[in-house]
Amino acid sequence: MTTQTPVDIDFFGDVKKDANESNILPFTPSQIIYYGVPGCGKSNKIREQLKDVPEKNKVRVVFHPEYTNAEFIGQILPKVNGHVTYEFTPGPFTQIIKRAYLNPNEQFYLVIEEINRGNAAAIFGDTFQLLDRLKAGETDSLGNDPANASVNTFTEGWSQYFVQNDDVNAYIRKATKLDDGSYQERNDGEPIEEIKIKEIHFNANTAIRLPPNLSILATMNTSDQNVFTLDNAFQRRFDMELVRNEFDLTQPAVNAQYNAEIDDTGIKWGQFWGWINAKITATLKGLSSTEDKRLGVWFVSNVGGIIDDKVFAEKVLKFLWDDVFKFKRPQVFAEGIDTLEKLINSFEKPSEGKERFDVFKDKANLVAFVASPTL
Template identity: 25%
Template sequence: KNEKPFPKVDIIDIFKNRVQEYLEYRFEGKIINHLEYRGGKWSEEYKWKILPQVHNEFFKTRITKDNIIEKIEILRKNNPQSGSFVSWTNIDDLKKFAENDRAKVADLFTQLFDEKNNIADRINYFIEAGKKFKKDIKLGTPLFGYILAIFNPGKYPLFKGSTWQYIKKIVGGDALNIGKKYERFTEYCIKIGEYLIKNNLLRDISVNNVLVTKDLKALNGQDFFYILERNVPVESPVSSRVKNQEDKNNPNHTNMAKQPKNLILYGPPGTGKTYLTINKALEIINDDGNYCQGKSREELVKQFNVLKQNGQIEFITFHQSYSYEEFIEGIRPVLEGELNTQCATEVKYRIKDGIFKRICRNALNNPKVNHVLIIDEINRGNISKIFGELITLIEDDKRKGRENELSATLPYSGEIFSVPINLYLLGTMNTADRSIALIDIALRRRFVFEEIMPNYDLLNNNIGDLNLRKLLIKLNKKIEILIDRDHQIGHSYFMNLNTEADLHSTWYNKVIPLLQEYFYNDWEKLTKLLGKYNQQDNTGFIEYKKDGEYQDLLGDEYADYDIDQLPAEFHKYNPGELISALAKYYG
């Protein structure tokens, strides 16, 4: 009610002297330097491709209360991870609103797309309905820009707050509500888009293998303002390299240029190797070694899963039976026809791509975007059998575009195959696994190995009188003496333990079975590690059988046996007793 009129301006008159600058960036290749310097996100380059695809998926069926959650999930999965169209909290709040009242939200979507009313009224009506569900609901302008651009990218632009602030700084004007803000932004984008088309300044081009169509007025107008907002001077290749070096020297930015193409995280079980692959993958994808700092685990996992769905990250676990045909390509039977009493199903054989070939293809088709293949338990597989002749191709200097580029002809399809430079292989290896000695020399030579050991600083809590950090340190020191450092116990076994019951469950269901595997029922060493059970003061864990049953079974030979050679078992304390026993034995 207190808003002042936004100034009526001739947006063409204000910006037409910047048109040539925009065209140089967009159509003469300078956009590449611009995006490299500013950390441009793939969503800006690929909006022309994404939005029509999402439109087809979203409007495949009409919107109803029965499928509204499914429709919102389409918005979620297609919201780019890097350079998102809209904040994830907006989509989360929208989904919660729909889960509370499916029919209402389905109707709101229908009204949002009803062009009999103006844009501002449609958006503001949607927001007011959302506030009745939750007063502080987050439904921002970028959300409606995303939804409406999916509806019609020629008529409705994507919205970025920074771009709007850039325009407002130039044309002046007071704040507007969300609906009117998007309405005015749309007006400006369409006018610019029409001007570019009318003067035949746009042409269909391919940016990173994506066709940029000249007839999408609103989207081209948004692109115009987005590029100019960055306001990067036209740079020669030399000045571009200088600026990139300045970025690398910035203490707040860690460029991933030195990140090895093939990396294996190795260490004892429970040290968080698989856990860390999520962080590593996101840092590689975003080309920023500090990307995960300050972000919650929930947020990182959500981003990781979206990238998996998009095919930018793949995850596989190797095992002894895993083969070349599953990893690269192989011939697989396909059933055709119908089974009935008179005719059996016809079996045909077709070549099926494996996970490695698929992600290599994705990386080749998207050369400006990093891709990551995570191989869990990489040492459990037969590396020579799985990679075959392609093991050489994963080396950095043998990849496509490198000075020593190599390719190979695949045996089944006959395709010429090479490994792209924007694909990273990230493996994990459990050093306590007995197959560690069988690591293929080819694997050792082609991967960088990063050791991940127990991080005791992550354990800072007590349960009763027991300090978990000190417990694990002393336990691992004994294990290192009795076996080696590769068989230590990782910190993750003792994380998130808050009660006696939590520790009791972890100790007897996870730690003890792991120790049994380590020591192969060597009760003498287990006794040195955990102590012999003493009933008088309730300490120690290894309880030897000394009853008359064994004397009766062995007879005169009983005296020939050392007591430590007789059958033993782990004494089972109750939760309260366990805390006391561990505290006494390990100080």
């Protein structure tokens, strides 16, 4: 563990470097789900937010339909080293919570991609209770054996409730005590009987809580809400933040994405994006999923300022055919295009006298929109 600058700290309480400096506020943990249409930049928002955070201070996991609580928290698995033993193998949740406990002066992040593509309630299991945090002015001295209850006082940012998990508890206590009184993360050997981090006495009887220096950031595609629905009880424990599906042309990378040409068509991605999203809204008007069907800014990415015709056809056109306009195809696509194969072939290899975007029934409207995007 990196040696920290000595400070006077009451574990996650007020911090002073010396008597002449004002107090530094304790960590305020975040629990945020960033949501929006596919390709709007949810993952990128988190990546930018954490770009200066060391790798050891963040753990990233992707939820999916087969992902389980045992994988997320940890499980007993066989290990072969001359002979077979059965040991607790920590999951990403337990790995990051241990680092947060042992390094109280640093901020840690658990990043969950596609939180609604797995059964989040089942994956979190009883640790779902830990998502409720103590607010300013609240304290809790429960959750420990009588000997510890009088000395362990949990304050703002800690989990309001607690869970008992002997395996996670023991894994956290597997550490090496350094000369300065701090602890080095270690996974082998026996757990230390008790870890004392300032005023917190953590022993075999101490329940598990999320510490204030551990934040949880997640992403959710609104178009995938039918995969596993996040119930209101789960969502209530997170702040929800919409990642707006728009081009911020002040950012060089976003500007380049807007101006990327769709192969040799002379039409920029940003122009097509604006036209097709307006068409989606108008064509599907009244349907509950209309907004979710729109294309995100980064639905496809440019390479060297160009979006390849095959990439556009196989990703964008396929999505429009299979998902967006599934029940509106005759209203959108040109006469004679009655299969996905014809749609892709007509775009990639237009017949003599035809152009790529002739695959759309109202290509003239697209041309007019490109000439005057305010239409």
